Amino acid sequence: MKKLTxxxxxxxxxxxAVSALAGCGxxxxxxTADTAAGTSAAVIKIGGIGPLTGPAAIYxxxxxxxxxxxxxxxxxxxxxxxxxxxxxxxENDAEKxxxxxxxxxxxxxxxxxxxxxxxxxxxxxxxxxxxxxxxxTPSASSTDVIEGKDxxxxxxxxxxxxGIASAEYIKSQNLGTKIGIIYNNSDAYxxxxxxxxxxxxxxxxxxxxxxxxxxxxSANDFSSQLNAVKAAGADLLYLPIYYTPASLILAQADxxxxxxxxxxxDGMDGILTLENFDTSxxxxxxxxxxxxxxxxxxxxxxxxxxYKAKAGDVPxxxxxxxxxxxxxxxxxxxxxxxxxxxxxxxxxxxxxxxxTSPEFVYDGLTGTSVTWQTTGEVSKKPKGMVIENGVYVGMx
Amino acid sequence: MKKIRELNSFTRTNxxxxxxxxxxxxxxYPLQSAGLISHSISGQLVPICTYVVMAIxxxxxxxxxxELSLGHAGFMSVGAFTGVITAISLAAAxxxxxxxxxxxxxxxxxxxxxxxxxxxxxVLRLKGDYLAIVTLAFGEIIKNIINCLYVGIDESxxxxxxxxxxxxxxxxxxxxxxxxxxxxxxxxxTATFLSGILLILFALFIVLNLVNSKTGxxxxxxxxNRIAAExxxxxxxRYKLTAFIISAMLAGMAGALYAQNLSxxxxxxxxxxxxxxxxVFVVLGGMGNIFGSxxxxxxxxxxxxxxxxxxxxxxxxxxxxxxxxxxxxxxxxSKLIIAKIKSLFRFKKSPGEGAANI
Numbered sequence: 128m129k130k131l132t133x134x135x136x137x138x139x140x141x142x143x144a145v146s147a148l149a150g151c152g153x154x155x156x157x158x159t160a161d162t163a164a165g166t167s168a169a170v171i172k173i174g175g176i177g178p179l180t181g182p183a184a185i186y187x188x189x190x191x192x193x194x195x196x197x198x199x200x201x202x203x204x205x206x207x208x209x210x211x212x213x214x215x216x217x218e219n220d221a222e223k224x225x226x227x228x229x230x231x232x233x234x235x236x237x238x239x240x241x242x243x244x245x246x247x248x249x250x251x252x253x254x255x256x257x258x259x260x261x262x263x264t265p266s267a268s269s270t271d272v273i274e275g276k277d278x279x280x281x282x283x284x285x286x287x288x289x290g291i292a293s294a295e296y297i298k299s300q301n302l303g304t305k306i307g308i309i310y311n312n313s314d315a316y317x318x319x320x321x322x323x324x325x326x327x328x329x330x331x332x333x334x335x336x337x338x339x340x341x342x343x344x345s346a347n348d349f350s351s352q353l354n355a356v357k358a359a360g361a362d363l364l365y366l367p368i369y370y371t372p373a374s375l376i377l378a379q380a381d382x383x384x385x386x387x388x389x390x391x392x393d394g395m396d397g398i399l400t401l402e403n404f405d406t407s408x409x410x411x412x413x414x415x416x417x418x419x420x421x422x423x424x425x426x427x428x429x430x431x432x433x434y435k436a437k438a439g440d441v442p443x444x445x446x447x448x449x450x451x452x453x454x455x456x457x458x459x460x461x462x463x464x465x466x467x468x469x470x471x472x473x474x475x476x477x478x479x480x481x482x483t484s485p486e487f488v489y490d491g492l493t494g495t496s497v498t499w500q501t502t503g504e505v506s507k508k509p510k511g512m513v514i515e516n517g518v519y520v521g522m523x
Numbered sequence: 524m525k526k527i528r529e530l531n532s533f534t535r536t537n538x539x540x541x542x543x544x545x546x547x548x549x550x551x552y553p554l555q556s557a558g559l560i561s562h563s564i565s566g567q568l569v570p571i572c573t574y575v576v577m578a579i580x581x582x583x584x585x586x587x588x589x590e591l592s593l594g595h596a597g598f599m600s601v602g603a604f605t606g607v608i609t610a611i612s613l614a615a616a617x618x619x620x621x622x623x624x625x626x627x628x629x630x631x632x633x634x635x636x637x638x639x640x641x642x643x644x645x646v647l648r649l650k651g652d653y654l655a656i657v658t659l660a661f662g663e664i665i666k667n668i669i670n671c672l673y674v675g676i677d678e679s680x681x682x683x684x685x686x687x688x689x690x691x692x693x694x695x696x697x698x699x700x701x702x703x704x705x706x707x708x709x710x711x712x713t714a715t716f717l718s719g720i721l722l723i724l725f726a727l728f729i730v731l732n733l734v735n736s737k738t739g740x741x742x743x744x745x746x747x748n749r750i751a752a753e754x755x756x757x758x759x760x761r762y763k764l765t766a767f768i769i770s771a772m773l774a775g776m777a778g779a780l781y782a783q784n785l786s787x788x789x790x791x792x793x794x795x796x797x798x799x800x801x802x803v804f805v806v807l808g809g810m811g812n813i814f815g816s817x818x819x820x821x822x823x824x825x826x827x828x829x830x831x832x833x834x835x836x837x838x839x840x841x842x843x844x845x846x847x848x849x850x851x852x853x854x855x856x857s858k859l860i861i862a863k864i865k866s867l868f869r870f871k872k873s874p875g876e877g878a879a880n881i
Binding site for chain 1: 706
């Protein structure tokens with residue numbers, strides 16, 4: 128019996144090996160096609176990593192589509208600089224992200240768009256650092272991503288910045304006196320913002336009356352947290368969380384007739400396009416976000432239209448950040464005089480020098496006069512938005 | 524005659540297990556050193572070693588002890604984080620990365636073994652489904668505790684907190700090792716393919732010798748018939764606990780190696796899904812079949828990476844292949860076909876050896 132199972136598993140293993148090799152063969156074919164196209168048109172290869180499958184796929188696919196739109200636009204200009212983009216799936220997992228990164232390295236990636244989500248990006252950032260490949264992540268917002276790595280840059284605000292900016296904003300606009308907080312303590316993004324918010328709230332003299340937590344596994348019912356916050360008499364509820372749990376909080380607060388001011392951060396962006404969500408519940412919600420799809424400037428309109436045509440829905444900030452990533456790399460490449468023949472290491476040094484130079488200023492979807500510090504952190508102003516009649520309206 | 528046959532089968536299993544691992548090393552190591560294999564494969568070598576050790580260790584619990592454990596990733600997690608804390612704490616005291624890695628793996632294994640003992644004493648009184656549920660809960664508890672845990676180090680030693688990194692009260696010289704849900708960051712990568720292979724050989728040495736020892740026979744006797752085993756005077760609890768702790772310890776060592784191969788590792792990685800993934804390796808490789816575990820873990824780990832060319836359909840195809848393999852290895856017709864193939868091979872051998880195969 129033992130022998131039989133052994134042979135069975137061997138056969139199974141062989142069957143898998145054959146199918147795996149088939150997959151491998153197909154991949155080789157596309158790769159050679161890519162390189163053939165590459166040598167004829169001299170393209171610069173940009174590699175991106177993000178969760179394209181699994182629960183976080185909404186973020187990865189948004190970023191991928193945003194970057195694709197930018198690459199298509201740039202290539203359509205027909206200039207000397209032509210891009211080729213390849214996105215690999217990391218399933219929101221650090222280990223898989225490193226595998227995806229190695230795959231892109233085999234493909235010949237010259238510039239990296241890092242990872243879309245924070246945890247994988249921390250793992251990949253140390254790889255790009257030791258391999259000297261320039262990376263600009265659209266949305267991995269933890270400071271751990273850039274810390275100690277001179278060639279790793281961010282397009283989004285760092286988590287601490289958002290926490291500090293939120294506290295400053297609440298204070299300067301006098302939005303509330305008694306603050307309640309509900310955050311996800313199993314999530315790095317949420318915890319990162321929360322910690323800095325609390326520290327800054329103290330220096331600003333804001334009173335936090337109640338702090339409630341939840342985890343990814345318990346993000347279905349918030350009645351106990353809401354009751355606690357309500358009992359503590361909070362008149363402003365700070366929600367440094369993503370929009371899916373936030374939508375449940377809004378709906379449950381409405382049911383128990385609790386109506387404080389709701390204050391979210393950029394993770395709240397996307398709530399208006401959430402399926403089966405009554406947008407009237409989000410009336411009056413304030414959020415800090417760098418991007419509003421309803422903005423009426425030319426650039427945003429054009430981007431939203433292109434995105435709708437490609438993906439069929441309204442873009443969120445992940446898409447906008449990725450779009451900005453590709454365009455800022457494009458501008459920096461033009462400025463630094465990089466061509467497709469420049470090696471990845473030389474490209475890296477030239478791009479680091481360009482991005483950190485004070486003359487390099489980028490205007491895009493997610494901010495104007497955007498600059499980067501030598502740490503890799505972005506400097507742009509967060510925009511306070513309030514939801515009125517189902518659209519974002521600037522608060523300033 | 525019977526003794527020789529048993530010895531034959533025992534040595535054959537041994538040769539096959541050690542042989543495939545050493546063969547993989549002899550073929551891949553020079554290629555990797557010379558840079559002849561792609562970054563993609565080269566980067567997968569250490570994770571594969573980790574999962575092979577995980578599969579071998581879970582096979583001890585599931586295959587030989589016959590208890591379904593759904594929390595094996597929890598032990599991996601304990602080993603990973605204690606290993607990381609050890610490695611970072613010793614960064615100044617032990618300059619050699621190889622020695623640091625060995626110490627991290629040993630400490631990771633010991634802590635996971637202790638966790639195995641703590642969980643094993645109450646849990647092993649349970650049977651079947653109950654044990655599966657409790658181990659599942661254990662895995663979740665470990666995940667949630669580590670999710671809340673902040674650990675830092677400065678010149679006065681280690682600091683622990685369940686609140687935030689600020690609450691650690693570190694001096695200016697200190698550094699935070701674990702940041703709650705963000706996990707451990709800034710790990711210096713010390714794991715190498717060689718260390719992975721050595722760990723597999725160590726795990727094989729432990730498990731194969733255990734299985735073929737007096738203890739191992741007692742363990743399989745308990746699996747096959749608990750009452751009969753008890754009636755001949757086998758101490759059920761003692762043997763069950765021994766196997767469970769060794770299994771946990773090896774999982775902890777694999778976890779320590781795993782963490783030393785990534786610059787950042789978070790508790791959510793070691794969730795229910797990872798436990799199930801390892802269980803899939805064991806089930807597909809064959810319960811109680813160590814050689815099968817090695818092959819299944821390696822191939823099933825590589826499969827999604829090799830399928831990257833399929834882009835959006837990758838995980839779909841992966842799932843379909845898994846189902847197909849499950850059906851193919853368990854269907855009556857496929858079993859018949861395989862039995863036929865087997866008989867073809869048997870034909871060439873001498874009758875005596877053929878009988879030993881059954």
